[in-house]
Each structure stands twice: as C-alpha cells, then as structure tokens.
Amino acid sequence: MPSDQSTWLIAVPNNGDAEGLLPELQSKLSQQSKSPNSIAEFPIPSFKTGTLDLLISLSEDLPKHDTFFTNTVAKVVETLRNLLNNDASKLSQHILVNEKPVDEYLLNNWKWNDGRYGSQRGLREMVDTLNKVCGSYPIDLLPPTKPTQEMSSIDNSMKAKLTNYNLVKGSLVQMQRKRTYARIPILIEDILNPLSSGNLSVRSLVDIVSKEDFIQDSEYLDTLLVAVPKNLVKDWNSKYEHFGKMVVVPRSSKPIASDDEYTLFSVVTFRRFHDDFVQACRENKFILREFVYSDEEIAKQKMELDMTDTTEKELWTELLHLSRTNFSESFQILVHLKVVRLFIESVLRYGLPANYIGVVVKASLSFCSSGSSDKPNMPHQPDPKSIKKTFSTLQSHFSYLGSSSKRNNPKGGEADEFVGEYQTLMEQEFYDFVLYEVPWIITQ
CATH class of the missing domain: 3.30.70.100 (Alpha-Beta Plaits)
Structure with a gap:
C-alpha cells in the first residue's frame, strides 16, 4: 500500500483506449468516496528504450537518485520553514512550482519539459542530465557516472548560502549577547534572545x-x-x-x-x-x-552591530529568494525523475512497444470543522479509509494487467539464471500497475 501522504504517479500499457481511461477512473473513484479524489492525465514520453541490461542497471541505480532528489527537496523546504518561522501562510506563498501550487503543477496538464530534458536522448544521458541539474551526491550515493560541476548547482548553492547566513546570524546573536556599551536602541532580536534573561548578577547591563x-x-x-x-x-x-x-x-x-x-x-x-x-x-x-x-567603544560596537544586522537581513532575503527558486527547480527535477522511473519499470514489466498511459492521483483528505459558521471546513489530514478504497479501486480496475506485470523474462533455465542475477529487483513490492509516489509538501 503506498503512502497516504503522497501523490501517486501511475503508468499502464496503452491498449488502445487512452481517451476513455481517465473518465472511467474518475467515475469509479467518485462512486467509492464521499470526498473527491483529484485525478488527471500524466503523459509519459516514448523514450529510447536501449538494451535490457541498460534498463536493469538504471532500475537498480534510480532509487538512489530518487532518495537524494527527495532529500534535496525536503532540505529546501526545511530551510524555507526556518526562515519563515514555520508560518504556514507565508510558507505556502513560497512553496510554488513555476509560481503555481504544487498540486496545480502536477494535476493541471503536466507535460515533460522537452526543451530542457529532450525526450529523444538516451535514458542514461537523461538521468545524467537530471543529476547535473540537481546537485552533488553524498559519498555513499555516488551515481555510476562522475558528476560535473553543473550537477552540484542546487545542493551546493543551498549549502554555501545557508552556511554563510548561519555564520552571520550567529555573529549577530553573539554581539547582542556580549555588548558592553550602554543605551543602544534595542532590536527585536534582543527581546527574543538571552540578552535580557537572568538576574542583575549575570544579565547584560546595556x-x-x-x-x-x-x-x-x-x-x-x-x-x-x-x-x-x-x-x-x-x-x-x-x-x-x-x-x-x-x-x-x-x-x-x-x-x-x-x-x-x-x-x-x-x-x-x-x-x-x-x-x-x-x-x-x-x-x-x-x-x-x-x-x-566608553563613548568610543559604544560607537565602534554600534557600527559593527548595525553592519552585521544589515548583512544578516540581506543574506536572509537572498537565501529566501534562492530557496524559493531552488524548491521550484528541485521539485520539477524530482517529478521528471519519477517519470523516467515509470517508463523504465513499464518497459521491464510490460515490454514493447513502449507506449504507456500515465495518470496522477491525489487521494482525498478528511475535513475538520473550522469552529465557525463563517469559515469553511479545512483539509486536516489524509483519510485512511478513503485512501484505502481509492487504492482498492485502482487495483480492481487494473487487475487484468496481472499476467503481464511479472516482468517479461525468459523461460526455463535461462529464467532461473535471470532471477538469480536480479533477485533484489524481483523481490521488490509492485502492483499490477506501475506506481511511484511524490511526497506531499506539508505547509501547515
């Protein structure tokens, strides 16, 4: 069962009724749930398939890429959360993809960015391109190909900016705590830090x-x-x-x-x-x-504090802008990687021709009362019962694919050798349809 806090990307073979699939699913899902599910077409390009060995190799490598990309997105979100003091309303204004909410990006006519990631490239080149844009890998998650300088753009830029900001912020707090001059106007940060805490035997006398x-x-x-x-x-x-x-x-x-x-x-x-x-x-x-x-010391330390305070505000603004931009970039890259995984898994599972239909599903949420007749009820949390029904409906609808979802592998003795070589892949949990998850970005 996939996570109840993720949007599901699904791929199935195109059996000639691509136009009728979405309305049929919408009808079935609306019947089984009182809360509406969001469902939309999610086109999967026809990439160059390459060899079976290449597909198997990428199938083994891509989970590592997926983990790193997902963590990169999560770190950017956490940076935004800290910069905005976990203010949900402000956070939602910055958790945008191409200036659109995440759900709108996924559910409103999503298309592969062919201009940036040409779909006619080979799959390995495609993955390398996504890697180059996304960031450098931890040592234990290095990809098969050596990363270039471009590859570290998002991850390294975030690390550098965040480190610089934290250093200046730390210096500012230290200066505010250790001031030994008097009658300097108190900044709002002074109220929030230990400058004024403690009794007269230990606190600042500024x-x-x-x-x-x-x-x-x-x-x-x-x-x-x-x-x-x-x-x-x-x-x-x-x-x-x-x-x-x-x-x-x-x-x-x-x-x-x-x-x-x-x-x-x-x-x-x-x-x-x-x-x-x-x-x-x-x-x-x-x-x-x-x-x-000392009047001289007052003037000197006040100037240093003012300069540091100004620098901290400038770096905060720069880091906020960079995080907003990098969230949009990294989230798009993550979704494109999921599409590559959908395609590769579909080829391995259903074989050729490589013509597949993609669907994106966001299961319904439960609602909680706002406590006021003037305010509408607001989404509160995933509805486990509804999500389970949604998944069961999908399983039932695509059950006919069961016979073809066993990976198209050779028979007899060759099959035993194949299974032995790729045993870890064969043991992975999978459904009659191909499904990968995009974690929700929680702003509340």
Missing part, C-alpha cells in the same frame, strides 16, 4: 546603566557596579564605606536597578585601592560587575 552613572575622565576615581542580594542590602549600605581607608568615596553608593533577587548599585572608588574593594566585595558576598563605559 539597557540599564547610562553615561550619567559613571565618573568620566578621572585619574584617581572610578565608578564600579555591584549586584547586592536583596537580603544583604542593609549590610551593603552599612559596610561599603568601611571597606578600608580611602577605598570608597563616602556616600557615593547609588541604587540603579532592582529585580526579585538583586539590587544594582554604583559606587565611586579610588583607583589605587581597586583590588582592596574587589576583595571586600568577595568576602561580603557582593557581586562586582565588570563594566567599562
């Missing part, structure tokens, strides 16, 4: 202190920041002036901010006795916060 909290350009005095536990505030107020002789300027302590656990104080100290002050804080369980206010 958006808390200001220039007025610090003594500027003093040779002898320095302003320090101390996070004092709430239960020790009285101790701080009574002790800080007595950390040593000439360590702290009297009455210089000033509360700046407070949270549930700590109060942040500024205090003016003599630079000469900085180490004594640090030791006294440690002994009294007051937490000294290292913070240096």
Whole structure:
C-alpha cells in the first residue's frame, strides 16, 4: 500500500483506449468516496528504450537518485520553514512550482519539459542530465557516472548560502549577547534572545546603566557596579564605606536597578585601592560587575552591530529568494525523475512497444470543522479509509494487467539464471500497475 501522504504517479500499457481511461477512473473513484479524489492525465514520453541490461542497471541505480532528489527537496523546504518561522501562510506563498501550487503543477496538464530534458536522448544521458541539474551526491550515493560541476548547482548553492547566513546570524546573536556599551536602541532580536534573561548578577547591563552613572575622565576615581542580594542590602549600605581607608568615596553608593533577587548599585572608588574593594566585595558576598563605559567603544560596537544586522537581513532575503527558486527547480527535477522511473519499470514489466498511459492521483483528505459558521471546513489530514478504497479501486480496475506485470523474462533455465542475477529487483513490492509516489509538501 503506498503512502497516504503522497501523490501517486501511475503508468499502464496503452491498449488502445487512452481517451476513455481517465473518465472511467474518475467515475469509479467518485462512486467509492464521499470526498473527491483529484485525478488527471500524466503523459509519459516514448523514450529510447536501449538494451535490457541498460534498463536493469538504471532500475537498480534510480532509487538512489530518487532518495537524494527527495532529500534535496525536503532540505529546501526545511530551510524555507526556518526562515519563515514555520508560518504556514507565508510558507505556502513560497512553496510554488513555476509560481503555481504544487498540486496545480502536477494535476493541471503536466507535460515533460522537452526543451530542457529532450525526450529523444538516451535514458542514461537523461538521468545524467537530471543529476547535473540537481546537485552533488553524498559519498555513499555516488551515481555510476562522475558528476560535473553543473550537477552540484542546487545542493551546493543551498549549502554555501545557508552556511554563510548561519555564520552571520550567529555573529549577530553573539554581539547582542556580549555588548558592553550602554543605551543602544534595542532590536527585536534582543527581546527574543538571552540578552535580557537572568538576574542583575549575570544579565547584560546595556539597557540599564547610562553615561550619567559613571565618573568620566578621572585619574584617581572610578565608578564600579555591584549586584547586592536583596537580603544583604542593609549590610551593603552599612559596610561599603568601611571597606578600608580611602577605598570608597563616602556616600557615593547609588541604587540603579532592582529585580526579585538583586539590587544594582554604583559606587565611586579610588583607583589605587581597586583590588582592596574587589576583595571586600568577595568576602561580603557582593557581586562586582565588570563594566567599562566608553563613548568610543559604544560607537565602534554600534557600527559593527548595525553592519552585521544589515548583512544578516540581506543574506536572509537572498537565501529566501534562492530557496524559493531552488524548491521550484528541485521539485520539477524530482517529478521528471519519477517519470523516467515509470517508463523504465513499464518497459521491464510490460515490454514493447513502449507506449504507456500515465495518470496522477491525489487521494482525498478528511475535513475538520473550522469552529465557525463563517469559515469553511479545512483539509486536516489524509483519510485512511478513503485512501484505502481509492487504492482498492485502482487495483480492481487494473487487475487484468496481472499476467503481464511479472516482468517479461525468459523461460526455463535461462529464467532461473535471470532471477538469480536480479533477485533484489524481483523481490521488490509492485502492483499490477506501475506506481511511484511524490511526497506531499506539508505547509501547515
């Protein structure tokens, strides 16, 4: 039984009634299901068949290609999903094939792209052409022929752009977390990352202190920041002036901010006795916060942050555009590869002449209530019962092909040798009709 979350591409021999097949199937499928199934003609070109050895070889190789192409499409979709924060409505605006929804591309007069993948080429050349457009293979899935530079276009371009974007995005987050300058306008990303998380003993002080909290350009005095536990505030107020002789300027302590656990104080100290002050804080369980206010550092880091923020936005836009384009390209390539598989399997199963009828079927979905009388019910998930009925109807309709779907192999002793050589192929599950699946692109 094929997956209930895929569109089915089906091929059968043309027995002279190609025009009547689709209406007959539509009638039968509409009778067995309350929810409508989508079904359309799916033309299969008459490729050059080549030799039996070539067909068997390609039949063994193509599942590897299929797996890689499917994974490539899935990775592009995942990139789009991450870029758009998994927003279903936005995602559906970018999961398009030639600016059309996926279902419309498959179910609305699909045709082989003869201008790009000439159907008169040999099958091996055809597969190589699709490979060259789609991307480079993992080491364990290398095709029989050596890939060219063009072959890595989609996969490598996505990897390069995604890596570059992630590096810049990571740098931006790091800069936002580690800023040590004050009163820079807070970006929306700051709200979403740990910059503002934690208590006053650990969190960034960027958006808390200001220039007025610090003594500027003093040779002898320095302003320090101390996070004092709430239960020790009285101790701080009574002790800080007595950390040593000439360590702290009297009455210089000033509360700046407070949270549930700590109060942040500024205090003016003599630079000469900085180490004594640090030791006294440690002994009294007051937490000294290292913070240096510098106008030059503010300007420098703000410029770096602005540049990185601008670069991140530009790369996000470029990656979004590239992913949108590459989804359209890679999905078309995947479907064309499925058609090549349909043809090869049909020749091996039904023999010559290589004249086959293709049909595309998308089984019905179950519907869930929107919860409002003003809104229509929306597709929710595959309807297993309906899908099972759809598949049973197809099996029943094409049951007459059972005798010819055993692969046209020799008889007697030669047959035993043939089966032994290609045992793995012979053991694959197959139906009376040839069927390959195109996984659904889930946007919700």
